[in-house]
Amino acid sequence: MKLxxxxxxxxxxxxxxxxxxxxxxxxxxxxxxxxSIPFKTLHKYRETYYGEVKDCKDCQLAR
Known part of the structure; x- marks a missing residue:
């Protein structure tokens, strides 16, 4: 079992x-x-309409 x-x-x-x-x-x-308990987010990214992969730092959360 992996830790x-x-x-x-x-x-x-x-x-x-x-x-x-x-x-x-x-x-x-x-x-x-x-x-199996998440404790750290290493990376988050999003895919655009055209298929490009972008980092989430360039867009902000909508409120």
């Missing part, structure tokens, strides 16, 4: 980009887990 594992989880979120405005996009989280 530390890495999992990917994708979910739909509301995001805001200054150029495009409000958008609903799939955001993928890469998380480190200890005994």
């Amino acid at each position: 530390i594992s890495i999992k990917r989880h994708t979910r739909t979120e509301k995001r805001f980009s200054p150029k495009m405005g409000k958008l609903h996009t799939k955001v993928t989280y890469i998380k480190k887990q200890f005994l």
Whole structure:
């Protein structure tokens, strides 16, 4: 049994980009887990409408 594992989880979120405005996009989280309990997010990214992969730092959460 592994003590530390890495999992990917994708979910739909509301995001805001200054150029495009409000958008609903799939955001993928890469998380480190200890005994299947997530404790650290290593990276999160999103896929654009055109298939590009972008980091989530360039867009803010919509409120």
